[in-house]
Amino acid sequence: xxxxxxxxxxxxxxxxxxxxxxxxxxxxxxxxxxxxxxxxxxxxxxxxxxxxxxxxxxxxxxxxxxxxxxxxxxxxxxxxxxxxxxxxxxxxxxxxxxxxxxxxxxxxxxxxxxxxxxxxxxxxxxxxxxxxxxxxxxxxxxxxxxxxxxxxxxxxxxxxxxxxxxxxxxxxxxxxxxxxxxxxxxxxxxxxxxxxxxxxxxxxxxxxxxxxxxxxxxxxxxxxxxxxxxxxxxxxxxxxx
Amino acid sequence: xxxxxxxxxxxxxxxxxxxxxxxxxxxxxxxxxxxxxxxxxxxxxxxxxxxxxxxxxxxxxxxxxxxxxxxxxxxxxxxxxxxxxxxxxxxxxxxxxxxxxxxxxxxxxxxxxxxxxxxxxxxxxxxxxxxxxxxxxxxxxxxxxxxxxxxxxxxxxxxxxxxxxxxxxxxxxxxxxxxxxxxxxxxxxxxxxxxxxxxxxxxxxxxxxxxxxxxxxxxxxxxxxxxxxxxxxxxxxxxxx
Numbered sequence: 001x002x003x004x005x006x007x008x009x010x011x012x013x014x015x016x017x018x019x020x021x022x023x024x025x026x027x028x029x030x031x032x033x034x035x036x037x038x039x040x041x042x043x044x045x046x047x048x049x050x051x052x053x054x055x056x057x058x059x060x061x062x063x064x065x066x067x068x069x070x071x072x073x074x075x076x077x078x079x080x081x082x083x084x085x086x087x088x089x090x091x092x093x094x095x096x097x098x099x100x101x102x103x104x105x106x107x108x109x110x111x112x113x114x115x116x117x118x119x120x121x122x123x124x125x126x127x128x129x130x131x132x133x134x135x136x137x138x139x140x141x142x143x144x145x146x147x148x149x150x151x152x153x154x155x156x157x158x159x160x161x162x163x164x165x166x167x168x169x170x171x172x173x174x175x176x177x178x179x180x181x182x183x184x185x186x187x188x189x190x191x192x193x194x195x196x197x198x199x200x201x202x203x204x205x206x207x208x209x210x211x212x213x214x215x216x217x218x219x220x221x222x223x224x225x226x227x228x229x230x231x232x233x234x235x236x237x238x239x240x241x
Numbered sequence: 242x243x244x245x246x247x248x249x250x251x252x253x254x255x256x257x258x259x260x261x262x263x264x265x266x267x268x269x270x271x272x273x274x275x276x277x278x279x280x281x282x283x284x285x286x287x288x289x290x291x292x293x294x295x296x297x298x299x300x301x302x303x304x305x306x307x308x309x310x311x312x313x314x315x316x317x318x319x320x321x322x323x324x325x326x327x328x329x330x331x332x333x334x335x336x337x338x339x340x341x342x343x344x345x346x347x348x349x350x351x352x353x354x355x356x357x358x359x360x361x362x363x364x365x366x367x368x369x370x371x372x373x374x375x376x377x378x379x380x381x382x383x384x385x386x387x388x389x390x391x392x393x394x395x396x397x398x399x400x401x402x403x404x405x406x407x408x409x410x411x412x413x414x415x416x417x418x419x420x421x422x423x424x425x426x427x428x429x430x431x432x433x434x435x436x437x438x439x440x441x442x443x444x445x446x447x448x449x450x451x452x453x454x455x456x457x458x459x460x461x462x463x464x465x466x467x468x469x470x471x472x473x474x475x476x477x478x479x480x481x482x
Binding site (some may be wrong): 012013014015016017018020023025029032033036046071160161162163164165166167168171172173177180181183185188206207 | 253254255257258259261264266270273274277287312401402403405406407408409412413414418421422424426429447448
């Protein structure tokens, strides 16, 4: 089995945002799909993990786009494992258009948890390392995001049915949606997101009233957080260009 | 070209709801995908319409499910045109699991609008009629939904970035999500939606503060509406079993 996974997606018009661009959360869905299929085909996918009462958890993700997929085209997505540790594994992505031109890259960090205790569990380093691949992913590594929840009042939202994933927690893509909804539409018209980074810290649950926080750190760069009772359940950083 | 379209979808675990079922809005996305691909392959898809400065608009949709797709399986989706009129065309769907067992059916009504005037435009009846197919779709036709907006106070939400489609309007799938979020999680635990029907009446736009209304008509059957300044922009009816 090839170390590099290659996937094709069609950018259907009904999936695009008001500017005809593929939105970050949908790109996030593609990344999850590719990650899941790549792992599944190599014997460490969702069902293999479930058999051992474990599950993959997305811990951190950064997406950098130089240009966005638009309608009536295919997106080619490459994914590979770039790092394997005892508790975390790193997975990279490259997005291309159908002519093979690079549109962006992404980096992600995954942990495995025990489904009963919800605590991190040791990875099968030897097995995963068979798929380690050295391939260029020329974007900044995942960094530390400054807390902003104490500087801003925050906007409230309650976790509802459609926010939940199969584990009954706030879906990792929905974190992105709620965060991106904080930006005014005028920003989307004038600029575009060059980097979106998110660090998941704990799980949002049904009925929780969460607060969304955002502060411009330097011009065009925003630090963000989603909090439950004042404690961050995720942090994010968004750069506009 | 075959009159019947056949499509395959993989029910990825990250697309499922907290009960491991494929949620109605995601089924809705599959239907739109199938409709769009079926039309596109037969010369009356999104880009063919755009060339003539027209666009398809989903006017009404009903989905009836006897059982829901669950994880680690393929969904097979059939779609065909069952009615062609001057202003509206009817499209049916059948959803099956990978063994070919029927999971549900759906009916939809589509209109074409002129992209400049946003007014309905005449359909190419002769052309579309070439693809008319008689095939069983044994679910209730689309009916009239009782107004409920004057009987209930309604819950407010503002149309945000991630709610918008490529035309800058409230995405037809997002109408469903907002409506389905009105039901308490306990209802999802105890019952399942056997029929979801929606009638789109006008367009939600960015920044609009919309109100969500719901009233139980008879036991397990709810009439719903989304309103802008007291006027319904869509009505829906949901039956739980």
